[in-house]
Amino acid sequence: MSGAVDLTTKLGPLTLANPVMVASGTYGYGLEYENMVAIERIGAICVKGISLLPRVGNPPPRVCETPAGMLNAIGLANIGYDAFVNDAMPKLRARDATVIVNTYGTSLEEFAELARRFDKIEGVAGLEINISCPNVKSGGMHFGMVPESAAEVTRSVRNETDLPVIVKLSPEAADLKAVAAAVKDAGADAVSLINTIRGMSIDINTRKPRLGNVMGGLSGPAIRAVAVRMVFEVHRALPDLPIIGIGGISDLPSALEFFLAGASAVQVGTANFANPRAATDLIDTLSTYCEEKHLIPADLVGKVILE
């Protein structure tokens, strides 16, 4: 158990008990794990992307394994705003879980409406705006490709809420630094990166794509080096913008890489499927590491040595 070291982490206006979160879409609504994990210890649970109305998502198969990772094309299947707020939120509040709501809209109005509604919901610590999902036809990654539309979404959300706003960036943007700068100017308190990278896998026996959606998002250790590079680049360009690093983080060494590259916090994603306690294990190992080294995670942020 952690305890001796203060892992309190500040991301702009958002203060978390520790810098270890679980990534949206890899931990359900948090409640799926409540009987086996002390979910209230997790720095923040980024819940599965919530849309105004429930969504059934893409046709199966929706996930498949790849070397050192997985492909998914869930298509943002989710229970929708009403069921989340009425059924899941009360239970998350009762568990004292720290909840960041990941939102998905097909239009600026939908993003704004979700922000307006969540602003009033007790127990929501912040919003993570998904402008980077590769698996849906409208909205999703489309908004995150260029600075202008990324800024528009951010502004439409910012205008509706005082909650901390995190914008989740796509690794597929042609100029990620420009997108990060644009969302910062539009009022984002922090950015999270990266979302998945589009990939494809083919069953050589049936000669068919292994995903019903043909293509999907690649995640896991396979994308870690790409994500570290992107965190590094965004941090160098915008040192004052808090970054939440995501991509193949499963343990202490992988998390430390992200801190050194410039992340102030990290999210554990695909690793949760193999080990539902990956995040709480990481909190423990990070705490021990900080105690042994006499430091706090913030001391490591961006401290990669280049010369």
Ligand SMILES: Cc1cc2nc3c(=O)[nH]c(=O)nc-3n(C[C@H](O)[C@H](O)[C@H](O)COP(=O)(O)O)c2cc1C
């Ligand atoms: C099955 C699955 C579902 C996901 N759903 C969402 C989602 O709803 N919203 C979102 O912003 N990201 C979603 N993601 C992306 C993850 O949050 C994360 O950015 C990505 O998987 C990279 O991290 P990882 O390599 O640690 O998994 C999903 C990822 C997976 C594997």
